[in-house]
Amino acid sequence: MKSDELFALLRRRGFLWPTAEIYGGAQGLFDYGPLGWGLKRRIEEAWTRWFVGLSDDYYRIEPAELLPEAVVRASGHLENFTDLEISCGECHSVFRADALLERYRPEGLDGLASSQVAELLTLYQVKCPTCGKAALAVPRPFNLMFAVDFGPTGREMAYLAPETAQASFLAFSRMWEVGRKALPLGIASVSRAYRNEIAPRQVLFRMRAFTQAELQIFFDPEKFAPSLAAVGDDLLPVLRAERRLAGQAAPEPTRVRDLVDAGILPAFYAYHLALSFRFYRDVLGHPAETIRLFEKSDQERAFYNRIQFDVEVHVDSLGGYREVGAVHYRGDYDLGRHSAGSGKDLTVVTEEGRRILPHVLELTFGVDRNFWALADRHLGKDGERTLFRLPTYLAPVPLGLFPLLKKEHSAYARELQLRLEAAGIPVDFDDAGSIGKRYARGDEAGTPFAVTIDGESVGDGPNHGTVTLRERDSKAQERLAPDALIARIAPRLVVPSAPRPAG
Amino acid sequence: MKSDELFALLRRRGFLWPTAEIYGGAQGLFDYGPLGWGLKRRIEEAWTRWFVGLSDDYYRIEPAELLPEAVVRASGHLENFTDLEISCGECHSVFRADALLERYRPEGLDGLASSQVAELLTLYQVKCPTCGKAALAVPRPFNLMFAVDFGPTGREMAYLAPETAQASFLAFSRMWEVGRKALPLGIASVSRAYRNEIAPRQVLFRMRAFTQAELQIFFDPEKFAPSLAAVGDDLLPVLRAERRLAGQAAPEPTRVRDLVDAGILPAFYAYHLALSFRFYRDVLGHPAETIRLFEKSDQERAFYNRIQFDVEVHVDSLGGYREVGAVHYRGDYDLGRHSAGSGKDLTVVTEEGRRILPHVLELTFGVDRNFWALADRHLGKDGERTLFRLPTYLAPVPLGLFPLLKKEHSAYARELQLRLEAAGIPVDFDDAGSIGKRYARGDEAGTPFAVTIDGESVGDGPNHGTVTLRERDSKAQERLAPDALIARIAPRLVVPSAPRPAG
Secondary structure (H helix, E strand, O other), X not given: OOHHHHHHHHHHOOXXXXXXXXXXXXXXXXXXXXXXXXXXXXXXXXXXXXXXXXXXXXXXXXXXXXXXXXXXXXXXXXXXXXXXXXXXXXXOOEEXXXXXXXXXXXXXXXXXXXXXXXXXXXXXXXXXXXXXXXXXXXXXXXXXXXXXXXXXXXXXXXXEOOOOHHHHHHHHXXXXXXXXXXXXXXXXXXXXXXXXXXXXXXXXOEOOEEEEEEEEEEEOOOOOXXXXXXXXXXXXXXXXXXXXXXXXXXXXXXXXXXXXXOOOOOXXXXXXXXXXXXXXXXXXXXXHHHEEEEEOOOOOOOOOOOEEEEEEEEEHHHOEEEEEEEEEEEEOHHHHHHHHHHOOOOOEEOOOOOXXXXXXXXXXXXXXXXXXXXXXXXXXXXXXXXXXXOOHHHOOOOEXXXXXXXXXXXXXXXXXXXXXXXXOOOEEEOXXXXXXXXXXXXXXXXXXXEEEEOHHHHOOOOOOOOEEEEEOOOOOEEEEOHHHXXXXXXXXXXXXXXXXXXO | OOXXXXXXXXXXXXXXXXXXXXXXXXXXXXXXXXXXXXXXXXHHHXXXXXXXHHOXXXXXXXXXXXXXXXXXXXXXXXXXXXXXXXXXXXXXXXXXXXXXXXXXXXXXXXXXXXXXHXXXXXXXXXXXXXXXXXXXXXXXXXXXXXXXXXXXXXXXXXXXXXXXXXXXXXXXXXXXXXXXXXXXXXXXXXXXXXXXXXXXXXXXXXXXXXXXXXXXXXEOOOOOOOXXXXXXXXXXXXXXHXXXXXXXXXXXXXXXXXXXXXXXXXXHHHHHHHHHHHHHHHHOOOOHHHEEEEEOOOOOOOOOOOEEEEEXXXXXXXXXXXXXXXXXXXXXXXXXXXXXXXXXXXXXXXXXXXXXXXXXXXXXXXXXXXXHHHHHHHEEEEOOEEXXXXXXXHOOOOEEEEEOOHHHHHHHHHHHHHHHHHOOOOEEEOOOOOHHHHHHHHHHHOOOEEEEEOHHHHOXXXXXXXXXXXXXXXXXXXXXXXXXXXXXXXXXXXXOOOOOOOO
């Protein structure tokens, strides 16, 4: 499906729509409807179970999404969190520099100064796309943070969180006290981040308000060496920076152990890169050949990162690979900056008695982007049917409950509903229209199981009490008693866990 | 416990702490830690199950928390969402007018104009509390919304949502299309709202960023009449406005049916007021005598409300009753304003063929305030023990899993953990310190069940495989096999549902 077509379907079924749609929408903002909220929530829960579940010492918190100025000054965002913008002196339109130069520099402008970008504009004789005049001003950095007056005095500023990560750095010393006072210590959150994008686009890929799931692992660089036993032989589709910059676009499948043995990646990094890859493949259900682990070069990666691989999946509706997550080795940059900024000593004493400033490994996951990537991958046509082949444990509604006849079969259906819900199986009760239409609605919503209550269910015959289970993908039908139904479905709603590190 | 003492305990155990604590905090902002996030999430889920569960046609959505200016202009917030602020001409401190006059007008300043408030300041000779000078300026309205520049041009503004409700009004026409095209239609969300409070205080009671759970029910005023069969005989602790303004503070228990029969409340309102009362009493566990349904008078209630009862609970740590929720009959104010503001016709055709603008009943619930009220009510001393007597289904961690000896009993404990988690019972694995200390940690965290694995569990004797279950409140202990353990605990983690309306 093309992007427009996919968005139209998601909007029609109430997965998502533009914020303030009746006012024509608001650029870069979206609301999730009931099915969208359900799917988003399940993605977040699956992510939490997989990554936060890696250790008893990894915790999820819920931070405020507004930060005082001192925090974003220390973190470097006040100074560095900018895109180059270019305005037209004639018609006053504003553009992102990289968008204006995309035809000439598809690799982007990372690492270039304003003056270098100005030279490129001259070299390629770029004109204003709106009015066509050669009146573009010199590019200038535009800070992407949303700022607010904080309090009534007009003297204090606060900023909407530009990234979820800061909350973990701020929480580190508190969580050190609350937890076991041992490393590695993990702090995760699933929360909103805000960026005043110059040009929001591609629906959920460049939003002004979006949800990030992130785990920051604070560790002792001399000691953090999880065993590679579980993942060492995995083949990772890595696209090394030097290979890519030499013109090659295809990833090269590489054994985890080889990446470590060749000194390309430290073991702790390779281990978490492998676990991330497995999450996209095994939990989200992206075929391995649609995933790429994209190394950023020294010039390309964020200034605080020592190693950065983006996780990219092929998004057909957008015509190419797109970043949906990343693994960042941030070193001790963040705790160092916040020690200096706050005046609070953030060093800790390890079990061996060394005083260190912990390093940070960051696993970051764009919830909205992954939402779109899942729809892109799993929602489509199968002959006449429109089918959302979500993994069963990600479906917003696991089970559709359909009394064949409203009057005769609803009472038993309601009874069954209570039983299913008590067993942890949420239900969508639907008594409207033909069974075929109800199946079709469930197929589009990604509902993996449909249960029909009919005359035999409520009759006195040998099938008394039984119901018909129909599976979304195979359309296979089977008659089952309620207990057998629960036993069949419940295990398929459990999200897989990651293999725990032994070391 | 006093407020300070309660906050210190919650902070020490990582329930919550001030945002950017290492920088000295940020006024009116708090971060929830692992236990706090767990409890908050469970409160939100209990609310959703109770209220959104009232009908198959009630839906939960997840809106953006940033709104374009046209929305807050139409809703009236740009004009009316103000507090009176007073600044000192001498030292430039800023105060809320109602705080400055609290000693003289404990009932607040609702309904008074700036000039009337200025007269009161003169009458009582109020001086600046900071510098002591008689230099207070004339009060002026201060808009409580946080505004941001939206996009790079400087010509567009957006506002952090001042209330969750607007998202439902904006979503109404979309959800009408997505749903059954029938009234009543309910749209709920649990999301952040933002207010630039002049003077944040009382920890979670006046925050600058807070979470609201709200259900807006859109209905046909000629047809909405849920049966009172389930709740008609409930006694509600109502405090009528006229009685209160005549000097009485105690609520007067009144039968739901009597409120309707006497023409005091329409049936649809009384029904939802009764369900709300039951939620606080039966689900959150506030004793009936600590709850008060506080009617707002014509002068006191928000301009868009036709009927407003606040739900108040007695919060000992704050020394009195505090508002933690409300039931608002907003009439057709909101859809009318947004029809006019957006130019989109928001009327619908009822099943009987009448074209109407639906009315709105709003059930609103302050998640953070209720978090505090729960801690206030249920967390306290029981002799030597500090005990958080949360209802079992609200506990952030339902079960503590304790291998008596780390080396000998952990393997079996990990095996049991997987089994419990597969049965939907999240577990906190704790192998540190004496069993007594582990019990104490669980008691403070509100964990209702503790399970110990010991030599008999892993031995060959008659108790092979069994474990000891200890209940938080009674301290009663019992030996059980894993299946019996699951059967004992699972039902106590299910949140109660509301009685569904029959009519």
